[in-house]
Amino acid sequence: MSTETSTEVTTDDSVQQEQSVVSAVLRSIIDSSWLVVLIAIVASLLLGGVLVVLANDSVAEAFGYFFSRPSDTFHAIGQVLGDTYAAMFKGAIYNTDAHTFGDAIKPITQSATMATPLIFAGLGLGVGFRAGLFNIGAQGQIIIGATVGAFVGFTWDLPVGLHLVLAVLGTVLGGALWGFIPGVLKAATGAHEVIVTIMLNYVALNLVSFLLSKDAFQVEGSDNPLAPAVGANAMYPKLLGNGYALHWGFVVALLAAVAVWWLMERSTWGLQFRAVGANARAARTAGMSVGMSYVLVLVIAGALAGLAGSAQVLGTQPALSSNVAASFGFDAITVALLGRSRPLGIVLAALLFGALKASGPALQVQAHLPIDVVLVVQSLIVLFIAAPPLVRALVRLPKPRQVKEVTA
Numbered sequence: 016m017s018t019e020t021s022t023e024v025t026t027d028d029s030v031q032q033e034q035s036v037v038s039a040v041l042r043s044i045i046d047s048s049w050l051v052v053l054i055a056i057v058a059s060l061l062l063g064g065v066l067v068v069l070a071n072d073s074v075a076e077a078f079g080y081f082f083s084r085p086s087d088t089f090h091a092i093g094q095v096l097g098d099t100y101a102a103m104f105k106g107a108i109y110n111t112d113a114h115t116f117g118d119a120i121k122p123i124t125q126s127a128t129m130a131t132p133l134i135f136a137g138l139g140l141g142v143g144f145r146a147g148l149f150n151i152g153a154q155g156q157i158i159i160g161a162t163v164g165a166f167v168g169f170t171w172d173l174p175v176g177l178h179l180v181l182a183v184l185g186t187v188l189g190g191a192l193w194g195f196i197p198g199v200l201k202a203a204t205g206a207h208e209v210i211v212t213i214m215l216n217y218v219a220l221n222l223v224s225f226l227l228s229k230d231a232f233q234v235e236g237s238d239n240p241l242a243p244a245v246g247a248n249a250m251y252p253k254l255l256g257n258g259y260a261l262h263w264g265f266v267v268a269l270l271a272a273v274a275v276w277w278l279m280e281r282s283t284w285g286l287q288f289r290a291v292g293a294n295a296r297a298a299r300t301a302g303m304s305v306g307m308s309y310v311l312v313l314v315i316a317g318a319l320a321g322l323a324g325s326a327q328v329l330g331t332q333p334a335l336s337s338n339v340a341a342s343f344g345f346d347a348i349t350v351a352l353l354g355r356s357r358p359l360g361i362v363l364a365a366l367l368f369g370a371l372k373a374s375g376p377a378l379q380v381q382a383h384l385p386i387d388v389v390l391v392v393q394s395l396i397v398l399f400i401a402a403p404p405l406v407r408a409l410v411r412l413p414k415p416r417q418v419k420e421v422t423a
Contacts, residue, residue, distance in 0.1 A: 052353060052360075056367070059395035064096050066391055067384060071095045099384060106377025107370035117258065122373060124261040128331060130362075130369030132157070132323035134268040136347035137365055138275045139194075139319030141356035143208075145279060146312040147292035152197060152212025153320040154344025155219030156190040160321025162223050163189030165328040165335035166232070168245030178248035183267075183325050190321020191314045193219060198313030202306030208313070216344070224337045232335070242335035251330045264326040271319060272358040278315075279358075288312055320344065 068074050074095055077088040105111060107126050113119035136153040143150035164186035171178065197211040226232045227240040234243050251262035279285035290298040291308045299305045327339050350368055354360030371389050378384045 052355065055353075059392050059398075062395050063388060063392040064099065067099050067388060068092050068095055098381070099378065099388075102377045102381040102384075103370075103374040105381065106374035121259065122377075124255060124259045126366060126370040126373040127265050128260045128262070128369070129372045130365040131262075131265045131268050131330065132326040132343045133347050133350050133365035133368055134265075134362055135271060135323035135326060136320045136343055137350035137354060137361040138271055138358060139190075139316035139323075140347050140351040141354065141358070141361050142275060142279065142288065142319070143312055143316045144351055144356040145292050146288040146308060147295060148201075148208050148309065148312055148316075150194075150197070150208055150212055150313060150316050151348060152193065152208075152215050152344075153316070153323070153347050154340050154342075155212070155216035156193040156317040156320035157324045157327070157340040157344050158216075158219040158223050159193040159324075160186035160188075160190035160317075161324030161328045161335060161339045162226065164321070164325050165242055165245055165339075168249035168329060168333075169243040169335075171249075172246065173248060175248045178246060179251065179329070182245070182249040182329055183322070186321040186325035186329070187318045188321070190324065191318040194313040194315070194317020194320070195310065198310035201313075202309045208309075220337065223335070223339070227335070227337060240337060245328055245333040245335075249329060250333060251325075260331055262326075262330045264330045267322070268326070269362065271322065272362050275319075276358040284311065320347075323347070 071091070074088065074091045077084075077091040081088045106122055108123050110119045110122050113121075136157060139156070140150055140153055164182045167185040168178070168182045171181070173181065193215060196215060197206070197208050200206040200211055201208050224240065227242060232242045233239070234241065251264045251267075253259060254261045254263055254265060277285075279288065287298070287303050287308055288311075290301070290303060291305050295305050298308075323343055324339065327341075327343075328335055332339060346368055347365075350361055350364045353364035353367070354362070371392060375389050378388060
């Protein structure tokens with residue numbers, strides 16, 4: 016065997032070994048029990064509470080004379096934690112201070128609104144994770160999907176119903192295209208999806224910024240990087256009336272979760288995706304087209320992320336901007352992992368994160384806390400979910416048999 020051939024074989028083996036390591040990490044997270052997930056959430060909230068206590072001025076003052084009057088310190092800690100969690104509840108679930116029932120339930124509708132793009136993008140990432148692909152390109156896929164959908168929304172003038180359907184299809188096609196690129200590159204050249212999708216996130220961000228500098232994507236007579244508002248006929252109707260932000264995109268997201276469940280659990284393609292995710296080499300030996308599976312998985316993931324873009328430009332943010340995706344694409348990674356890449360888990364995890372986001376203003380106004388507290392709690396959830404062995408070690412849970420077999 017020549018030196019060049021030997022080098023190629025070594026490189027191929029190293030790539031396969033790297034892929035197996037990534038798959039093993041994903042599998043250890045996906046196979047985590049619901050108890051591990053629950054412990055991760057509770058531990059994150061508790062640690063977040065500790066940080067709130069440590070950063071509070073009244074608690075620090077009470078600590079100064081702790082040995083003379085320790086009860087003051089405990090009272091201050093209880094007061095701070097009570098105000099914090101009460102503010103989170105009122106800002107995310109039910110506002111007990113509201114004068115009408117309609118105002119009282121606004122927080123939970125806002126949480127559902129914030130959760131909608133996370134459900135869409137989380138479902139797409141979950142499909143990828145179960146197929147052994149660490150796709151982190153949802154951010155770019157949301158941006159491109161939103162760009163195409165918004166363009167259809169503000170350029171065309173179509174009847175009610177038809178305009179919305181075509182605008183939604185535009186977001187699906189835009190996101191699917193952005194998922195197709197890394198899928199083809201991986202299938203044809205073996206390019207790692209992590210690197211490709213990261214780069215495509217930046218390409219998408221700069222592409223939409225470039226388009227917003229052109230006349231076709233600007234309000235007539237304005238140089239601001241903000242597209243014209245999407246036509247009313249292309250917007251999702253409000254689910255509970257104009258007094259609430261919640262729109263029919265939330266219902267579409269729930270239907271998408273049902274569709275993904277059927278795809279992954281009841282269809283032939285879903286069986287093939289899961290087989291490739293469990294062991295790509297064995298799936299190839301069994302006659303499955305691994306390359307085609309990679310392409311299809313990333314196209315489906317991109318299409319679902321594009322629908323997340325529809326929740327923005329056709330739901331809550333009818334004018335396209337360079338910040339249209341916010342941080343939904345990255346938050347969806349945590350949502351998919353927290354939900355163990357299962358549709359029901361993803362929906363519940365998205366609702367949790369939507370609630371955390373919705374509670375931000377209440378924490379600032381009622382508990383006088385910075386919005387960073389919510390970000391800290393989210394980051395702690397990421398830490399615990401991404402390290403199942405850490406959670407199991409904290410409460411002395413046994414190691415799952417599946418993980419033992421994968422990592423052996």
